[in-house]
Amino acid sequence: MDYSTIFLSAKVALASTILLLLLMTPLTYLLAFARFPGKFLLESVVGLPLVLPPTVMGFYLLLFMGPEGPLGRLWRLFAEGPLVFTFAGVVLAAVLHGIPFAIQPLKAAFEKIDRRLLENAAVLGAGPVATFFRVVLPNATGGLAASAVLAFAHSMGEFGVILMVGGSIPGETRVASIAIYELVETLRYEEAWKLSLALVAISFAILVLFNGLAHGRRRK
Amino acid sequence: MLSVTLAKEMAGFVIDVSFSCANGALIALTGPSGSGKTTIIRQIAGLDRPDTGRIALNNETWFDGSGKKNLPARKRGVGYVCQDYSLFPHLNVAANVGFACRDRERVTELLHLLGIGHLRDRSVARLSGGERQRVALAQALAAKPRLLLLDEPFSALDPATRQRLQDELLALKKNLAIPMVFVTHDPTEAAKLGDTHLALARGRRAESPCPSATEPWAACQPI
Numbered sequence: 001m002d003y004s005t006i007f008l009s010a011k012v013a014l015a016s017t018i019l020l021l022l023l024m025t026p027l028t029y030l031l032a033f034a035r036f037p038g039k040f041l042l043e044s045v046v047g048l049p050l051v052l053p054p055t056v057m058g059f060y061l062l063l064f065m066g067p068e069g070p071l072g073r074l075w076r077l078f079a080e081g082p083l084v085f086t087f088a089g090v091v092l093a094a095v096l097h098g099i100p101f102a103i104q105p106l107k108a109a110f111e112k113i114d115r116r117l118l119e120n121a122a123v124l125g126a127g128p129v130a131t132f133f134r135v136v137l138p139n140a141t142g143g144l145a146a147s148a149v150l151a152f153a154h155s156m157g158e159f160g161v162i163l164m165v166g167g168s169i170p171g172e173t174r175v176a177s178i179a180i181y182e183l184v185e186t187l188r189y190e191e192a193w194k195l196s197l198a199l200v201a202i203s204f205a206i207l208v209l210f211n212g213l214a215h216g217r218r219r220k
Numbered sequence: 221m222l223s224v225t226l227a228k229e230m231a232g233f234v235i236d237v238s239f240s241c242a243n244g245a246l247i248a249l250t251g252p253s254g255s256g257k258t259t260i261i262r263q264i265a266g267l268d269r270p271d272t273g274r275i276a277l278n279n280e281t282w283f284d285g286s287g288k289k290n291l292p293a294r295k296r297g298v299g300y301v302c303q304d305y306s307l308f309p310h311l312n313v314a315a316n317v318g319f320a321c322r323d324r325e326r327v328t329e330l331l332h333l334l335g336i337g338h339l340r341d342r343s344v345a346r347l348s349g350g351e352r353q354r355v356a357l358a359q360a361l362a363a364k365p366r367l368l369l370l371d372e373p374f375s376a377l378d379p380a381t382r383q384r385l386q387d388e389l390l391a392l393k394k395n396l397a398i399p400m401v402f403v404t405h406d407p408t409e410a411a412k413l414g415d416t417h418l419a420l421a422r423g424r425r426a427e428s429p430c431p432s433a434t435e436p437w438a439a440c441q442p443i
Contacts, residue, residue, distance in 0.1 A: 114306070116302075116304065116306040117306055117308060117309075119267050119293070119306065120300070120306040120307075120308075121308075121319070122266075122267070122292070122293040122294045123265055123266075123267070123293050123294070123296075123298060123299075123300045124294075124319050124320035124359070124360075124363050125294050125295075125297070125320050125363060126294060126319075126320070127294055134319070135308060138310040138311075139308075139309065139310055
């Protein structure tokens, strides 16, 4: 039985989670606290992956990231070879598809922070960046953890977008969910069973760990 | 010298006041709840925007309704202590006081000055009301404010603690030589602390700031 596809899924999930946290935390800070024209448009755009069929999103990403697409061209300025059908391309697709899952828990945590703390920081001379690092982030650690867990779990189970952008190249883009699909298609049910069960176990373990930690925090 | 002239339309009434406060003096702002006291304080701090008017400290204009100048709160250098504590819950006492001050010695000095030196490593969640207000005051002073705004800082405290903190504030006032604006709904407190006194009624200077000739406005003098 070959479990390497699970490791690939985990690698994609880990990379996309790190990228999502790095990119979405500042963006969410902006969405939660800043006022600017067109904010509702930006909120709608980042919510799109939640409602679009993965195949639709994957199709546009394929065009966008392909050799003739704007992102594909940009990629070739810095790297050899194409972006689609590579590990990097799959991670990028998982990041884009995971945006709303990373943003939602963070936004809830940011909005729960008492505004008077932010006002106090401002009165004490802290600018928006200092306030972000010294007040907002330390008071949103629960939201950060929730965001990481949700982003990781979502990327771990990502299927449609990865299939469109990554295809199914062994060791490069054939993640566990795609391997399961192909096993079922070729009627290899026993292997599909084992791989599926492993995915369920991992996802369940992540949720148990997270809920256990959250429970412990509340009791403290 | 702090000089304030401001107007702001509120729900149901209009705030329209003008006052000034010299360095080393304390002006007491009194009035019933909903008369606009906190809004005035917040506008001086830069947390709310007046509709029109002018706010200036020592000839530096912070807000000018005509010229559209509105200096952000973080650049005004005010100390602001309010009734509901806005201490940072993730920081201990020393880190809260040192939020705007890297100088550890100054933090230690302030902790001792306000009698909370023994609390320096304690979490702010485990402080009494009086201790919290001392920490909040130390935090505001650590930033070396050019103006101190106090919005009912002692009103949630028991009478004994309250009196002690009032006395300490009077002592501080002598040393600091900056203007102080003190909001309170307690006439006795206003009379004890205030050099001048402004009584508000629905956003404007009250017709007669002294509610009765007997007490407790003995020290109350219209400005």
